[in-house]
Amino acid sequence: DSGVTQTPKHLITATGQRVTLRCSPRSGDLSVYWYQQSLDQGLQFLIQYYNGEERAKGNILERFSAQQFPDLHSELNLSSLELGDSALYFCASSVASDYEQYFGPGTRLTVT
């Protein structure tokens, strides 16, 4: 158990819908990262937050957004969902940038 929790574990929704994925980092970790893992693209970095502020952006679509709240939990919002958004979404946390990251169990999103 990494100490990082993610909810829900599974999510099935239809195209065009909007979903919110939630992540609680390890106690004491200030950095939160979101990743998308799919068979064709592999593991792709989406976005990083540090102590409530966005710090780095990767291959995140404009239809996706995220935020980190004062209690350091984070949410990833995915809107206007397409079939190609079906993937595993991982959240990870670290005590600070440039350190090892601890991954949650992931949310498996299926868009039908």
Place this chain on the structure above:
Amino acid sequence: SQQGEEDPQALSIQEGENATMNCSYKTSINNLQWYRQNSGRGLVHLILIRSNEREKHSGRLRVTLDTSKKSSSLLITASRAADTASYFCATGLNSGGSNYKLTFGKGTLLTVNP
């Protein structure tokens, strides 16, 4: 691209043998990390090696880093069936102001046969 590329893509060995996986990358890095993933589950951090380090050990794991060749290797000694998993190298670059990106390779699928 900063992305690491693991080699081989798949590796099958017998229990007790050593497994070596390689990673190559193209740009400067601050550190390089190795992770393990069991099928469909979350990634588990194995080792982080910084750009000024050449070798690190953790239990049965040994990681080397050659920044001049932009390559790293992960050696698992005396492998066990439980080591069966995908192994990823990830290159880390800090662009300042806590702006840190970790870029993962496609992974090596290791199968350890009992």
